[in-house]
Amino acid sequence: MFQATRGTVKPSLNFNATTDAEVLYKAMKGLGTNEDAILELLTARSNAQRQDIKTAYKTLFGKDLVDNLKGELGGKFETLIVGLMTPPIAYDATSLRNAIKGAGTDEKVLVEILASRTPQQVKDIIAAYRQEYDDDLEEDISGDTSGHFKRLLVILLQANRQQGIQQGTIETDAQVLFKAGEQKFGTDEQTFVTILGNRSAEHLRKVFDAYMKLAGYEMEESIKRETSGSLEDLLLAVVKCARSVPAYFAETLYYAMKGAGTDDDTLIRVMVSRSEVDMLDIRTEFRKLFACSLFSMIKGDTSGDYRKALLLLCGGDDA
Structure with missing residues (x-):
């Protein structure tokens, strides 16, 4: 692979x-x-x-x-x-379980995992979740979320995105999204949910280009203006992952460490789950997007054995 x-x-x-x-x-x-x-x-x-x-x-x-x-x-x-020490699919299943069980829901975890995993990985996570907890992941997530946020999560859980680029519908998709948001008083969230949840990443990248020409805005900018809360976070994650999964994780890591206090749960989850997948690309994107390397940010933001282990997972400095 x-x-x-x-x-x-x-x-x-x-x-x-x-x-x-x-x-x-x-x-x-x-x-x-x-x-x-x-x-x-x-x-x-x-x-x-x-x-x-x-x-x-x-x-x-x-x-x-x-x-x-x-x-x-x-x-x-x-x-x-x-x-x-946890197998990757079991690690995702456990992370999702912890995000929905107990007081309150950690939407951040649901967004990050379901927006970034491949359809096959999502299917494997659902199977692992059922085996480990004897529960249905879709039912658990549906019971814990609501509205268009829930609908988009359910679409992503179907792991049934169209394959490849549908040349004939690129322009139409861009126009439909434009009419559902920028051109409409109020927003037709369902249209965003259906199109962004069901098209392939390659197709969506073409749609974003067409949308930019049509609206004069990047898709992310329109989402920020037209939606809010968890739905906004999830739509943005889907768009960013369609553009580049490593860039999405570079940004996730940056904001986990930026500012007062570190979001260690996110830092650990991303470093563990991406260390064998695309950490080299995440490091490259991190260096491109921010004025420092991932290595130097981890070094400045953590300490002790925890820092040593994270730096080994990071695998080198791109100063």
């Missing part, structure tokens, strides 16, 4: 799950924990290899590696390491 080579974390070439399991066991045995040994090993293995280490660890020591890590580590560093 072409995309897989754009990660900063790659499979270790002379990999031995048993040896790695022994290194981790030693790092946690006795008084004190060797955090450096843990973070250096786990950030230098692919997720599939980490699953093999988990199996080898249980075979050798009769203990669950993740439980042991949780017992030895703490805080944000623990959250990051446990994230790295």
Whole structure:
């Protein structure tokens, strides 16, 4: 798969799950924990290899590696390491579950995951969610959201976008969107939801160009003027992901660290879930969009073992 080579974390070439399991066991045995040994090993293995280490660890020591890590580590560093030990689809399913269960809904997580994953990934997440929680993800999300925000999430959960570019409908789509927003008193949100939720990314990029010619505004600008709240966030995420998923995540990471306090949940989620997918591209986009590198921003915004592990996932500085 072409995309897989754009990660900063790659499979270790002379990999031995048993040896790695022994290194981790030693790092946690006795008084004190060797955090450096843990973070250096786990950030230098692919997720599939980490699953093999988990199996080898249980075979050798009769203990669950993740439980042991949780017992030895703490805080944000623990959250990051446990994230790295979770298979990607299960990680997304768990993130969505945590976003909808409990008091209030974390819309940010729903927006980020459902706007950025491929249709096949969405289908896999739905299956993993059902297997893990014996619940229907669509029902849970529908029960927790409302209005056009809910409708667009449900469309994205169908994972049924049109394939390729429909040449004949590029102009029509642009005109319909223009009439539904800029040209109308009030906004026809349903039109935005239906078109942006159902067309392929390549098709939407053509529609955005046609829209710009027609309206004199970028699609994002119109969305900001015509909608608000969670629906605005979701529509913007869909548009940005259609343009460039790495640029969307570069922006997500920047705003997670900018200003007072760091949104560590978002920082961890993106660094864990993109480290083997497109972190190299995210770094490039980050450098293009902002006046600093992702590496330098992480360095200035985090500390301790947590920072060391994040910087290893980042994989280098683009200063």
